[in-house]
Amino acid sequence: MTAPLTRSVRGQPAPEIAEPVIEVRDLTKRYGRNIIHQHLNFDVRRGEIVSLVGGSGSGKTTLVRQILNLESPTSGTVKVFGQDQATIDPDAARLMRSRVGMLFQQGALFSSLSVFDNIAQPLRELGKVPPDLLRDIVMLKLEMVGLPCKHASKMPAALSGGMVKRVGIARAIALEPELLFLDEPTAGLDPKASDEFVELIGTLHRALGLTVVMVTHDLDTMVALSTRVAVLADRKVLVAAPVEEAAGVDHPFIREYFLGLRGRRALQALPPERRAKLPAAALEPASSELPL
Ligand SMILES: Nc1ncnc2c1ncn2[C@@H]1O[C@H](COP(=O)(O)OP(=O)(O)OP(=O)(O)O)[C@@H](O)[C@H]1O
Numbered sequence: 001m002t003a004p005l006t007r008s009v010r011g012q013p014a015p016e017i018a019e020p021v022i023e024v025r026d027l028t029k030r031y032g033r034n035i036i037h038q039h040l041n042f043d044v045r046r047g048e049i050v051s052l053v054g055g056s057g058s059g060k061t062t063l064v065r066q067i068l069n070l071e072s073p074t075s076g077t078v079k080v081f082g083q084d085q086a087t088i089d090p091d092a093a094r095l096m097r098s099r100v101g102m103l104f105q106q107g108a109l110f111s112s113l114s115v116f117d118n119i120a121q122p123l124r125e126l127g128k129v130p131p132d133l134l135r136d137i138v139m140l141k142l143e144m145v146g147l148p149c150k151h152a153s154k155m156p157a158a159l160s161g162g163m164v165k166r167v168g169i170a171r172a173i174a175l176e177p178e179l180l181f182l183d184e185p186t187a188g189l190d191p192k193a194s195d196e197f198v199e200l201i202g203t204l205h206r207a208l209g210l211t212v213v214m215v216t217h218d219l220d221t222m223v224a225l226s227t228r229v230a231v232l233a234d235r236k237v238l239v240a241a242p243v244e245e246a247a248g249v250d251h252p253f254i255r256e257y258f259l260g261l262r263g264r265r266a267l268q269a270l271p272p273e274r275r276a277k278l279p280a281a282a283l284e285p286a287s288s289e290l291p292l
């Protein structure tokens with residue numbers, strides 16, 4: 001399990017919030033006549049964990065794909081580590097890929113490759129990693145995500161959903177990225193596996209100084225991990241702020257998402273000093289035993 005690493009970073013402060021690593025300016029994205037993003041602005045600084053939330057189809061995955069340069073904006077600019085993604089040259093793009101890890105919403109693993117080979121794949125793509133070193137790195141990553149090395153030879157079909165996500169994260173951190181994208185990392189996980197996931201990301205954030213951008217519908221995970229929450233609605237980032245501030249913005253999606261029963265229940269997990277900043281509507285009783 002994650003215990004040794006978790007123990008070693010317990011009590012260690014979260015990484016400092018530093019310079020911008022993602023700068024999205026005046027972004028518009030269309031598919032045919034379907035406008036997904038319009039005049040969208042979005043920033044992430046080093047050391048942050050930013051949750052990207054929004055209704056299904058609001059364009060969360062599409063925004064991440066444009067930041068990763070897997071998709072081009074219709075207009076506007078995307079900079080990652082200060083590099084404009086539209087004009088980046090192939091060498092810089094290769095370097096960029098080693099600085100950024102990604103856990104995709106769908107198809108987290110190659111089904112025809114073992115756990116070992118899935119995690120080794122980004123290292124092999126780099127080329128010239130001696131086999132002994134490759135083995136050590138893969139085993140270290142498995143240990144970091146809390147999986148015993150006996151799972152290395154298994155095929156993805158033989159793993160539970162939670163284990164698949166862990167292996168996906170091990171692969172995403174194989175090249176020791178500075179920036180990690182997670183698209184719906186807890187979807188399909190039971191509450192215990194989700195809690196373990198929260199601990200894992202919190203640990204990696206502290207241990208590696210990772211910056212994390214996480215797309216999620218999972219309110220508990222969002223409240224537990226985010227330094228800021230970016231709300232995607234009306235084709236733009238409506239607000240990007242600590243959750244207690246974002247919850248106070250007057251907008252139908254925000255009222256429904258943060259101030260509904262599930263939202264209010266999740267917000268109760270905030271520490272008292274942050275709960276004190278919530279709007280009054282978020283503090284109404286959320287337990288099913290209490291009258292609403
Ligand atoms: N390659 C594509 N071609 C055409 N339309 C697309 C393409 N990719 C996404 N879209 C459309 O863009 C919109 C946003 O899709 P996206 O997958 O970004 O949403 P999302 O916020 O990630 O949703 P979910 O929460 O369901 O994952 C949808 O209307 C989708 O149909």
Ligand SMILES: [Mg+2]
Nearest residue numbers: 060061062105
């Ligand atoms: Mg999506």
